[in-house]
Amino acid sequence: GQSLEQPSEVTAVEGAIVQINCTYQTSGFYGLSWYQQHDGGAPTFLSYNALDGLEETGRFSSFLSRSDSYGYLLLQELQMKDSASYFCAVNQAGTALIFGKGTTLSVSS
Amino acid sequence: DAGVIQSPRHEVTEMGQEVTLRCKPISGHDYLFWYRQTMMRGLELLIYFNNNVPIDDSGMPEDRFSAKMPNASFSTLKIQPSEPRDSAVYFCASRTSGNTDTQYFGPGTRLTVL
Numbered sequence: 672g673q674s675l676e677q678p679s680e681v682t683a684v685e686g687a688i689v690q691i692n693c694t695y696q697t698s699g700f701y702g703l704s705w706y707q708q709h710d711g712g713a714p715t716f717l718s719y720n721a722l723d724g725l726e727e728t729g730r731f732s733s734f735l736s737r738s739d740s741y742g743y744l745l746l747q748e749l750q751m752k753d754s755a756s757y758f759c760a761v762n763q764a765g766t767a768l769i770f771g772k773g774t775t776l777s778v779s780s
Numbered sequence: 781d782a783g784v785i786q787s788p789r790h791e792v793t794e795m796g797q798e799v800t801l802r803c804k805p806i807s808g809h810d811y812l813f814w815y816r817q818t819m820m821r822g823l824e825l826l827i828y829f830n831n832n833v834p835i836d837d838s839g840m841p842e843d844r845f846s847a848k849m850p851n852a853s854f855s856t857l858k859i860q861p862s863e864p865r866d867s868a869v870y871f872c873a874s875r876t877s878g879n880t881d882t883q884y885f886g887p888g889t890r891l892t893v894l
Contacts, residue, residue: 683807704881713888714823719881723875757825767813767836772822 673697675771677759682777683749683769691774693759697745701709703742708773709755717744717757740746746776782806786872792892798860801889804853805874809821813858813873813883814847823871829855831879862893 675695693703702721706714710740718728720735720742732745746753756775760768793799805812813828827837830848840847840860844863849855859866869890874884 675823688818702881706838713885714873715885716882766811766830766880767825768881768883770815770823 673761673763673769675722675759675761675769677757677771677774678777679772682779685749685751685778685780687749688745688747689749689776691757691759691776692744693742693744693771695740695742695761696757697761697763700737700740701764701765701778703733704760704762704768705731705733706758706760706770707755708779714758714770718757749778751778751780771775784872784874784884786787786870786886786889788889789887790890790892792894794894795858795863796861797893798858799862799866799891799893800892801836801857801870803855803857803886805855805872806884807853808876809874809884810877811875811883812855813875814850815871815873815885816868817871817888818868826857838855849893859891862891864893867891867893879884 677693680767704719705717708714718733727756730747735742756773758773760770789800814826817823826848829849830873841892847857869888871885873886875883
């Protein structure tokens with residue numbers, strides 16, 4: 672089966688840097704994705720790592736270590752609008768995404 | 781592009797009633813996914829289709845749940861009879877076969893079963 676572990680909550684202040692970790696156990700691993708979901712909204716795609724290393728997209732970066740079954744999402748220069756839930760997800764055998772329980776990020780001024 | 785469309789956006793029903801949720805995927809997307817989101821269980825995959833064919837329904841909680849995709853532009857998720865524990869937000873998502881990591885989610889249907 673599949674399992675993903677990520678912290679349930681993280682708090683930070685505007686302008687800070689926060690890292691959300693994700694560890695996973697799965698068979699047929701193809702890659703690790705990150706999605707953002709604002710309260711009352713739908714999950715939206717942020718980033719994807721298929722290979723080891725760091726992927727940067729603006730203020731957000733995502734890292735993957737396949738040997739450690741571990742990844743993280745790094746959010747820099749935090750803004751109030753970054754307050755949301757962040758989900759890591761594994762690509763199951765190239766078909767469906769299986770999501771973690773999500774990390775609620777609260778950014779304060 | 782209109783994105784993934786779901787209807788209704790909100791549904792309140794009484795226990796024992798039949799509920800039908802609807803989804804229109806993005807045109808040209810050949811994968812369609814149904815998810816359920818609750819505080820306790822997070823975002824759970826219920827079933828997914830490829831080219832209108834159900835591929836994996838192992839996440840469907842029980843026989844009261846059924847899903848169909850009669851054509852490339854329409855899918856339904858039916859609950860019959862509904863129970864209070866079915867209360868959740870149900871999301872539909874779609875993607876192309878060439879993009880395995882990026883799923884596009886609809887706005888969701890918030891279902892409340894009294």
